[in-house]
Amino acid sequence: MSVAAPETLGPALLDRLPAAVQKPAYDRAALAPGMAHLGVGAFHRCHQAEYTDDLLSLQFDRWGVVGINIRPPNLTETLGRQSGLYTRLIRENSHIEARIIGSILEVVDSQARAAPALDVLSSSDIELVTMTVTEKGYCHIPSSGELDLSHPDIVHDLANPQTPRSVPGILARALEQRRATHGQPLTLLSCDNIQSNGIILANVVRAFAQRRGNGLADWIEANAAFPSAMVDRIAPAVTQDDLDSVEQWFGYRDAAVAVGEPFRQWVIEHKFAGRMPRWDLVGATFVDDVTPFEHLKMRVLNGAQTTLATLGVLAGLEHTSDAIADPLLAAFIKCMLVEETLPTLTPVPGMDPLTYVEQSLGRLKNTAIRHRNHQIATDGSQKIVQRLLNPIRDRLRQGESIALLSVPVAGWMAYLIQASEKFGRSWPVSDPYAGKVAAIADATGRDAKALVAGILAIDTIFDPGLAANDTFRKAVTSALDGLLSDDPMATVKRNLKQADTTRLKRPARSA
Numbered sequence: 076m077s078v079a080a081p082e083t084l085g086p087a088l089l090d091r092l093p094a095a096v097q098k099p100a101y102d103r104a105a106l107a108p109g110m111a112h113l114g115v116g117a118f119h120r121c122h123q124a125e126y127t128d129d130l131l132s133l134q135f136d137r138w139g140v141v142g143i144n145i146r147p148p149n150l151t152e153t154l155g156r157q158s159g160l161y162t163r164l165i166r167e168n169s170h171i172e173a174r175i176i177g178s179i180l181e182v183v184d185s186q187a188r189a190a191p192a193l194d195v196l197s198s199s200d201i202e203l204v205t206m207t208v209t210e211k212g213y214c215h216i217p218s219s220g221e222l223d224l225s226h227p228d229i230v231h232d233l234a235n236p237q238t239p240r241s242v243p244g245i246l247a248r249a250l251e252q253r254r255a256t257h258g259q260p261l262t263l264l265s266c267d268n269i270q271s272n273g274i275i276l277a278n279v280v281r282a283f284a285q286r287r288g289n290g291l292a293d294w295i296e297a298n299a300a301f302p303s304a305m306v307d308r309i310a311p312a313v314t315q316d317d318l319d320s321v322e323q324w325f326g327y328r329d330a331a332v333a334v335g336e337p338f339r340q341w342v343i344e345h346k347f348a349g350r351m352p353r354w355d356l357v358g359a360t361f362v363d364d365v366t367p368f369e370h371l372k373m374r375v376l377n378g379a380q381t382t383l384a385t386l387g388v389l390a391g392l393e394h395t396s397d398a399i400a401d402p403l404l405a406a407f408i409k410c411m412l413v414e415e416t417l418p419t420l421t422p423v424p425g426m427d428p429l430t431y432v433e434q435s436l437g438r439l440k441n442t443a444i445r446h447r448n449h450q451i452a453t454d455g456s457q458k459i460v461q462r463l464l465n466p467i468r469d470r471l472r473q474g475e476s477i478a479l480l481s482v483p484v485a486g487w488m489a490y491l492i493q494a495s496e497k498f499g500r501s502w503p504v505s506d507p508y509a510g511k512v513a514a515i516a517d518a519t520g521r522d523a524k525a526l527v528a529g530i531l532a533i534d535t536i537f538d539p540g541l542a543a544n545d546t547f548r549k550a551v552t553s554a555l556d557g558l559l560s561d562d563p564m565a566t567v568k569r570n571l572k573q574a575d576t577t578r579l580k581r582p583a584r585s586a
Contacts, residue, residue, distance in 0.1 A: 081322050084157050084329040089175065093325055096162070099177035100132040106139040108180055110352070111195050113206035113242065115142035115150055115182060121310040121335035123205055123266055125163060127178040129357035138352045139180040141201070143192045145208070145245070153330035155182035161331035162321050166443035173325060176333075189239050189248065196249035199257045202349050204246070205264045206276075210457030211507055212242045213269070213279050216535045217460045220275045222282040223535070233286055243279040250284070250299060251291050260298040260348035266306045268377065270369050270461035273303030273344060300348035305368045307340040307376065309438060311446040336444050338434075342368040367423045369461075374416050375428075376435040378462040378483070379408050383439065384451035385486035388502065389563040395446045399439045403564060407571045409436060411479035414574055419469035449502065455487045456508040456536055463487075468541055477550055478573050482566065485554035488530055492516040492559065508533065523556035 082088055089098055110127075112119055119142075127138060142159065144150045154161055159179035165172040185192035196204060210217075214226040222243060223229060232244030239245045246263060253259060263280070265272035280301070284292040313332050321329050341359040355361050362368070380395060386407075387398030398404050409432065417428050467480050491509055493501040495516035506512075515529035531542040531551075541547060557566025 081326055081328050084160050084162065084175070084327055084331075086158050086160065088327060089160070092175065092327070095173060096325055097172075097174040099128060099175060101135050101177070103177045105135075106131065106177075106180060107137045108139045108141045108200055109137040109350075110139075110203040110205065111141045111143055111201050112179075113143050113145060113192075113204065113245075114208040114212070115144055115154060115179065116207060117313055117333045117335075118306075118308070118310045119205075119207045119266070120154075120161060120176065120179075120331070120333035121163060122306055122308050122339060122341070123207075124176050124178050125174075125339070126341060126354050126357055126359060127352060128176045130352055130354055131178060133356055134353060136352070138178070140178050141195050142179050142182040143195055144182055144184045145186060145192060145242070146212075147186065149184055149186065150331070151182050151184040154179070155184070157329070157331055161333060162325075162329045164317065164321070164332060164334045165337050166334055167337050167441055168443050170443075171324070173321070185245075189245055192245055193249050193252060196246070197252035197256065199253075199259050201261070202259070203262045203264065203351065205266050206242070207266050208242050209454060210267060210269055211454055212267070213265075213275055214241050214243055215275055215279050217457055218535050218538045220271065220278055222279040224286075229283070232283070236287055243283040246280050247283045247287065247291065247295075250280070250295050251287070251289075254291070254294050254298070258298070260300070262300045262302065262348045262351060264302055264304060264343070266304055268306065268373070268458075270373055270465070271303055271366070273301040273346070273365075277301035298348060300346050302344035302346040303365045303369070304344065305340070305342040305365050305372055307372055308335050308338060309441075309444055309446060310335040311444055312450055314445065334444070336438060336441055338438055340372075367421045370420050371423050371426065371428070371431060373461045374420065374466050375412055375432055376438070377458070378416055378466070379412060379435060379439065380451050381455060381458055381462050382408055382411065382483035382486065384448040385455065385483060385490040386563075386567060387448040388452065388490060389486065389558060393447060395439050395448060395451065396442050396444065398448065399436060403567060403571070405436070407479065407482075407567050410571060410574055411482075414578060415470060415475070415477065415480050416466050418473070418475065419466040449504075452487075452490055453505045454507065455490065456506050459484065459487055460536065464537070464541060467547065471541075471544060471546060476574065476577055477547065478570050478577070481547070481550035482554045482558075482570050485527075485551050485558050488512070488526065488551070488555055489558040489563070492526060497521075508536065521559060523552050523559065527552045527555055 163174050163176050183191045216223050228241035232239040232241050239248050265276045344365045345361040383398040392398045412432050467477050470477050491512040494504040495513035497517050519525040531537045
């Protein structure tokens with residue numbers, strides 16, 4: 076006797092879900108599209124889509140989301156077939172909370188050609204575009220934030236502006252179509268984890284439009300807004316175990332499950348071109364300046380994540396929770412944040428920095444969030460500027476030690492170097508600069524001084540002033556030499572001990 080397969084999540088199943096699964100508290104059939112989102116991945120589904128779902132439950136309005144899929148995987152085959160419905164799981168150690176999010180109305184696939192995305196983005200119904208396209212999606216130069224005119228997709232799009240494939244090209248073309256058809260203004264809100272993300276988005280779109288000519292850049296200046304935003308929630312890549320768990324616990328299939336931690340935060344610059352969803356009514360914060368919030372989050376939480384990811388891999392550890400559970404790495408990361416990172420920050424209203432450090436490290440200990448170190452290390456070249464290099468620059472200007480902050484910079488280098496032929500390709504990596512670093516490693520071998528010289532010469536990551544700083548070069552070279560040895564954690568221990576000695580010698584502050 077065959078057993079019937081569990082039903083797949085969809086609108087027809089909503090009324091028959093078990094009581095343990097929270098459902099949308101509004102009439103989803105009455106929801107109309109008002110915004111689009113580029114990159115409907117796990118983070119969006121755990122963050123902006125959930126905030127929007129909260130707002131629709133509190134204050135129903137025309138803010139349905141049209142998801143636009145521009146990169147693999149093809150979400151129209153999963154999320155799209157479920158009419159945009161999916162299960163958002165909150166997991167913290169043994170605690171589990173399930174909720175169906177209903178704010179995404181449909182998913183449009185635009186991987187093969189730009190036309191479907193452009194049809195949505197140029198529609199007069201769309202008043203806002205949000206995006207999570209990862210750091211490299213902006214086609215910018217990490218060290219300066221400017222449009223990378225040598226990027227292959229940008230070269231293609233400038234030559235073929237009506238069939239773009241890059242995010243700047245798609246957005247510029249959509250704005251051009253809006254100008255030609257109805258002239259409605261548009262707010263473009265980056266939700267990617269990039270410092271000054273609104274400024275960078277504006278830079279790349281306007282620079283692309285300037286190259287196009289025909290007055291488009293001036294029209295964008297007058298009719299589009301690019302607010303910056305700080306977003307925060309840990310949402311690891313979903314595993315098959317996560318998908319199977321929903322079926323096991325709740326009795327239905329969901330091919331678009333998203334998993335996140337309980338904590339969430341969204342700080343948005345109050346700079347809009349038209350109507351904006353009142354996300355501030357459901358926990359988001361509208362501010363005049365996002366910068367202090369960005370610096371705190373990127374340098375503390377994200378700096379800790381990048382450090383633990385690369386050093387964790389070098390230590391043979393699989394997940395962030397494994398790395399923070401290691402006594403040496405836990406002591407190192409806390410000392411680095413308190414002694415070297417916090418002094419580079421400007422005060423954040425209503426937030427104690429030491430408390431924030433403890434809260435951030437506590438979040439990373441969550442054993443239910445199986446965040447792989449290799450996943451966090453992905454595209455590290457796009458992340459280290461704001462997370463590590465900027466605080467290092469500030470420390471050097473202050474004439475203070477970088478004994479700890481230099482270690483994760485060397486850790487990023489060691490992580491990519493060990494994917495080279497000379498090092499036996501210890502693990503596969505995903506980073507736009509992986510090939511360049513591997514070529515340097517293949518040419519120089521294990522000579523740490525030559526490796527650092529070659530990598531610091533990549534001026535799209537390391538600005539020349541920092542790369543030429545003797546203190547920085549020596550600190551990174553010393554750390555890299557140790558991290559490439561048979562006992563990389565000995566370097567972590569040595570630098571931690573050095574920092575402890577420096578702290579003990581420091582004169583006590585007067586009351």
